[in-house]
Amino acid sequence: MKKPFIYIALMLVLALALGACATATPEVEGETVTIMSACGAEQCEVFEQNFADFEAKTGIDVVVEPSPDFEQLAVVRAEAGDPPDFYNFPQPGLMADFHSDGFLVDMYDFLSQDDVSAAFTDAWIEGGTVDGALAGIWHGVDVKSLVWYPKADFEDMGLAIPETWDELIALSDELVGMGVSPWCIGIESASATGWTATDWIEDIMLRTTSLENYDKWTSGELPFSSPEVKAAFEKAGEIFFNPDYVVGGTTGILTTNFGDSPLGLFEPRTCYLHRQASFIPNFFPEGSEVGVDVDYFYLPPIDPAYGKPVLGSGNLLSMGKDTPAGRLVAEFLLDPASMEAEVKAGNALPVIKGIPDDWYPSTTALGFANILANADSFRFDGSDLMPGAVGAGTFWTGATAWIGGQDLDEALADIDAGWPE
Numbered sequence: 115m116k117k118p119f120i121y122i123a124l125m126l127v128l129a130l131a132l133g134a135c136a137t138a139t140p141e142v143e144g145e146t147v148t149i150m151s152a153c154g155a156e157q158c159e160v161f162e163q164n165f166a167d168f169e170a171k172t173g174i175d176v177v178v179e180p181s182p183d184f185e186q187l188a189v190v191r192a193e194a195g196d197p198p199d200f201y202n203f204p205q206p207g208l209m210a211d212f213h214s215d216g217f218l219v220d221m222y223d224f225l226s227q228d229d230v231s232a233a234f235t236d237a238w239i240e241g242g243t244v245d246g247a248l249a250g251i252w253h254g255v256d257v258k259s260l261v262w263y264p265k266a267d268f269e270d271m272g273l274a275i276p277e278t279w280d281e282l283i284a285l286s287d288e289l290v291g292m293g294v295s296p297w298c299i300g301i302e303s304a305s306a307t308g309w310t311a312t313d314w315i316e317d318i319m320l321r322t323t324s325l326e327n328y329d330k331w332t333s334g335e336l337p338f339s340s341p342e343v344k345a346a347f348e349k350a351g352e353i354f355f356n357p358d359y360v361v362g363g364t365t366g367i368l369t370t371n372f373g374d375s376p377l378g379l380f381e382p383r384t385c386y387l388h389r390q391a392s393f394i395p396n397f398f399p400e401g402s403e404v405g406v407d408v409d410y411f412y413l414p415p416i417d418p419a420y421g422k423p424v425l426g427s428g429n430l431l432s433m434g435k436d437t438p439a440g441r442l443v444a445e446f447l448l449d450p451a452s453m454e455a456e457v458k459a460g461n462a463l464p465v466i467k468g469i470p471d472d473w474y475p476s477t478t479a480l481g482f483a484n485i486l487a488n489a490d491s492f493r494f495d496g497s498d499l500m501p502g503a504v505g506a507g508t509f510w511t512g513a514t515a516w517i518g519g520q521d522l523d524e525a526l527a528d529i530d531a532g533w534p535e
Contacts, residue, residue: 143173145439151202152184163455197434208502219433220247233448250430254462298378298385300370308510320423321416421490508532
């Protein structure tokens with residue numbers, strides 16, 4: 115028996131309605147969700163591309179706002195009652211401060227713990243949890259324990275990749291003997307000047323003392339003035355303060371922007387070693403290719419007792435205000451697709467589950483992910499774990515002052531003075 119025409123018409127209308135629901139969400143269509151981020155303009159553009167399909171399906175416009183002075187402006191906006199929908203925090207410590215001050219939304223108010231656990235391992239969930247609240251969702255991470263070098267020159271000069279710290283120093287001396295400066299180092303970064311110097315200290319801490327001490331240090335139980343932390347500064351100083359090692363000496367370290375500092379690896383060549391995280395290729399000259407023009411090796415261990423640790427950093431997305439559109443964005447952050455554009459562009463390494471290997475743009479990027487997966491131990495960037503007043507404050511300024519000539523004991527005391535009561 116043929117179905118009546120009216121029945122068929124009703125079914126067609128229903129199908130069209132369901133199709134419309136699949137491509138737009140009426141209650142949020144036309145809404146804008148802003149994400150305040152410390153990324154540069156080009157990086158923010160790729161970040162925003164992650165949401166292209168999400169925007170088409172929901173009708174929400176996701177806008178990533180570049181903010182070079184994120185650490186300062188985020189506080190200003192929060193205190194003024196004008197927060198963005200999301201903050202893209204580069205420091206878990208600063209995120210925790212915002213949560214404690216009541217500036218963040220607990221995303222467990224609408225996200226289930228089961229859904230969050232399905233997207234991330236417990237370690238990463240714990241890193242975004244403050245006092246039982248889901249204050250942040252991990253977005254991308256970087257491997258920091260890397261040294262970059264000009265690959266062809268190393269091969270032409272017969273230079274070996276060091277596997278121990280002593281071999282790294284011997285390589286530096288070998289380069290000096292060839293009449294060249296081994297290291298390019300730059301710590302200038304506007305209001306965040308000094309953060310690259312803190313990375314050196316953190317990597318050395320992981321290689322010279324126990325994980326227990328590292329954790330005590332980042333939580334404030336082990337002061338900067340302790341012998342363990344002072345020894346890490348002194349070990350870094352063996353490179354920083356050797357005038358034959360660093361292009362421009364300490365003046366060069368202080369005045370060279372961190373994004374410009376790796377340029378010495380390229381023609382005209384001024385250095386042969388640059389310690390920096392996996393994100394640094396974003397600052398290489400256009401057209402350069404990792405694995406061809408430059409390559410990297412793991413920053414060697416110092417004391418075999420502490421194995422081969424890996425230092426990393428990353429960003430957490432936190433809600434500054436609670437809206438229906440913002441909740442849908444937060445839900446999308448549990449989907450691997452929320453990282454797709456950045457992973458494929460090589461801009462960030464994901465820690466969310468379910469990323470296909472073929473999303474990685476190169477064996478280099480996949481290699482970074484493997485370093486994270488196979489490390490003897492992993493610890494997050496120490497300054498990012500500390501309260502913002504220290505991690506994004508006195509640690510940066512104290513390390514900068516020390517490189518500028520301040521007595522180390524005085525610099526360490528100044529850093530310790532930044533800890534909240």
